[in-house]
Amino acid sequence: MTNGAPISEFIKHVYPNGRFLRSAFSSFFSKDIIELLNEHGVERTLERGVRYFPASNRSKDVSDALVEWVNSYKVDIRCGHRVEELIVEDNIIKGVKANGQKFLSNNVIIATGGKSYPATGSNGEGYELARNVGHSIERARPALVPLETEGDLAQKLQGLNLKNVKATVWVNGKKRADNFGEMIFTHFGLSGPIILTLSREFVRELQDKNRVEIAIDL
DSSP, X not given: OEEOOOHHXXXXXXXXXXXXXXXXXXXXXXXXXXXXXXXXXXXXXXXXXXXXXXXXXXXXXXXXXXXXXXHHTTOOOOTTOOEEEEEEETTEEEEEEETTEEEEOSOOOOOOOOSSBXXXXXXSHHHHHHHXXXXXXXXXXOOSOOEEOSSSHHHHTTTOEEEEEEEEEEETTEEEEEEEEEEEEOSSEEESHHHHHHHHHHHHHHHTTOOEEEXXXX
């Protein structure tokens, strides 16, 4: 559902410019979504790491509550409509063109996700929509991904789940970042919460042809 950490923590973990989101977070933050879902009958449970989940463990309860909420405002939801372009008049975005139809609006929000999961619609088309109206697009890099490791050590330890351990990223012999929590060895390498969080450091440095290592402190 959300995370109960304060705004300052959210901003710290949004890379590379979390301060950009301060205004949005000040308008609608985790406590607001918790209250909204509670009003629509979704009870919550708090787990380690200040993480909130639906008490039922059913994500559908959350999506059903959100659909119920938007329906109460008579929002017209159009499924299966591929947005082809943004409609621009006098240098102002006026709406979108989808399935050959024009939909005009005072505001347009591009919320297409990234390009990492095409099966869900996150295929990078949002970047093109923004680029076509003049926005500059940063190079997309993988993040929140497991890591492939050299050698066969990880494969030998496949399935071993470690808790309360510290993982440290070293780049060209210098410490870059660390994280504390849970991880797991897989048949190809490393995964788990702390590995996923640190993965962006690996991706950037490997793409820049640097030597990257990870140390696990048990």
